[in-house]
Amino acid sequence: MISxxxxxxxxxxxxxxxxxHLSPQxxxxxxxxSLLSLEALNDNQTIxxxxxxxxxxxxxxxxxxxxxxxxxxxxxxxxxxxxxxxFSDFGAEFSFIHExxxxxLVQLFNNLKLSKFVLIREHLSQTQPVQRPTLKVDALLGKxxxxxxxxxxxxxxxxxYSTQMDLKLDNDGKLIQSLSFASxxxxxxxxxxxxxxxxxxxxxxxxLLPDGASVTSPLQADLHKPLFLEVGWLINPNLRQRMxxxxxxxxEWVNLTLVTERKN
Numbered sequence: 001m002i003s004x005x006x007x008x009x010x011x012x013x014x015x016x017x018x019x020x021h022l023s024p025q026x027x028x029x030x031x032x033x034s035l036l037s038l039e040a041l042n043d044n045q046t047i048x049x050x051x052x053x054x055x056x057x058x059x060x061x062x063x064x065x066x067x068x069x070x071x072x073x074x075x076x077x078x079x080x081x082x083x084x085x086x087f088s089d090f091g092a093e094f095s096f097i098h099e100x101x102x103x104x105l106v107q108l109f110n111n112l113k114l115s116k117f118v119l120i121r122e123h124l125s126q127t128q129p130v131q132r133p134t135l136k137v138d139a140l141l142g143k144x145x146x147x148x149x150x151x152x153x154x155x156x157x158x159x160x161y162s163t164q165m166d167l168k169l170d171n172d173g174k175l176i177q178s179l180s181f182a183s184x185x186x187x188x189x190x191x192x193x194x195x196x197x198x199x200x201x202x203x204x205x206x207x208l209l210p211d212g213a214s215v216t217s218p219l220q221a222d223l224h225k226p227l228f229l230e231v232g233w234l235i236n237p238n239l240r241q242r243m244x245x246x247x248x249x250x251x252e253w254v255n256l257t258l259v260t261e262r263k264n
Contacts (some may be wrong), residue, residue, distance in 0.1 A: 002063040002073050004155075010075025011095075011160050012038045015102060016129075017029075017122030019053060024114045024219070026195055036122065064093065070151055072258045078243055080229075082153070084251030086222055087111055094231035094243045100127040105215055105231045112221040124241045135208040137175065137192055137235055141167050144240065144262030148181060153253060163259055223251055238263040 015036045015167055021029040037050040041061075049060045065071070068080030080092025091108040104120035123129040146163040166178040173191040175197055190206065192196040197206035207215045212234035226249050232242040242259040 005165060006063060007073055007075055008062075008072030008222065009040065009044060009078070011077075011097065011102070012040055012047070013018040014038075014125040016121040016125050017120060019123070020119040020176075020210075022117040022119060022209075023249075024116065024205075024217075026117075027211065029116070034120070034122070035125075046179050049129075066254075067153065070153065070256050071245070072149060072151065076241070076258055078256050081246060082253045084112075084223060084227070084247055086223060090221065092229050092231075092245050094245070096231075096233045096235075096241055098233075098235050098241075101130065103213055103233045105213060106214060107229050107231075108204055108263050109215055109221055112223070113218050114170060117207070117209075119209055119211070119213060125223075131211040132210075132234070134195070134210045135212050135214055137169070137197070137208070139167065139212075139234060139237065140240075143264040144261040145264050146259045148255040148259045150255050152255050163261065165261065169255070205228050225249055 017034050017036070018031055019034050022033045023029055032054045035052040040046070040047045041048055045063060047062045049062065069077055071077040078092055078094050083091045084090055089108065089110055090112070091106060093104060093106045095102060098119070099124050104122070105133040105219045106118040108116045114252045119171040144165040146165070148161050148163050150159040155186060161182050163181040168176050170176055173192060175192055176187070177190065178185060178187045179259050188199050188201060190199045195208040203219055204216060205219055206214055208214050214232040216230035221227055226247060228244050228246045230242060230244045232240060234240045240261050242261070244257040245253065246255050246257070248254050
């Protein structure tokens with residue numbers, strides 16, 4: 001596996017886009033144009049980040065990768081809280097990269113309750129952006145065959161394994177999800193209401209968003225139960241990626257998984 005720093009370098013460039021703030025129900029709160037530059041300096045030993053968000057400008061420089069962020073070999077990454085705690089902010093940013101596009105999404109919790117999302121859609125300057133439609137349930141139905149990579153904060157050897165996800169609607173219009181991985185199969189049922197899928201058994205919500213994005217979150221985090229945060233991106237009708245950040249029953253961040261799946 002390539003180094004975390006070299007994976008970070010896969011994100012170099014000038015990225016045009018927007019930061020779209022959404023309520024926990026997916027309602028538009030604010031939308032701001034953005035320009036983000038990631039520039040390598042000192043023979044790739046330093047990365048300068050310049051973010052212009054509306055009229056605000058921020059400049060940061062990095063010479064190493066922090067302990068709250070991890071990169072996959074293709075440059076996709078997730079950064080966020082390493083510990084769930086009461087009376088504090090908690091959340092994570094997920095970032096996918098495909099050709100001249102990035103899709104990033106931030107999930108934020110306040111006092112363990114889901115509070116806000118920020119959807120960030122970007123393309124490299126001087127390139128033509130692809131307009132992906134808002135995600136619909138119908139686009140997800142079918143059998144998806146995937147390959148997963150799980151990486152760990154202690155940088156141990158990654159785990160790699162096959163996955164299969166089957167999604168269908170029953171006669172009552174509910175979504176039946178069957179997920180198989182590592183010799184396990186988990187079946188769950190969600191109620192579909194517009195752009196929201198709700199899994200009652202574990203009180204987990206999935207929002208279907210613009211640009212083929214989806215975000216999976218608990219409505220309320222529990223300090224004494226394992227939890228995961230997930231973001232998905234339908235890159236094209238037959239190619240999807242999902243990223244999952246997992247925490248144990250002590251609220252500790254334990255691993256990060258990237259699934260690349262294709263419709264069978």
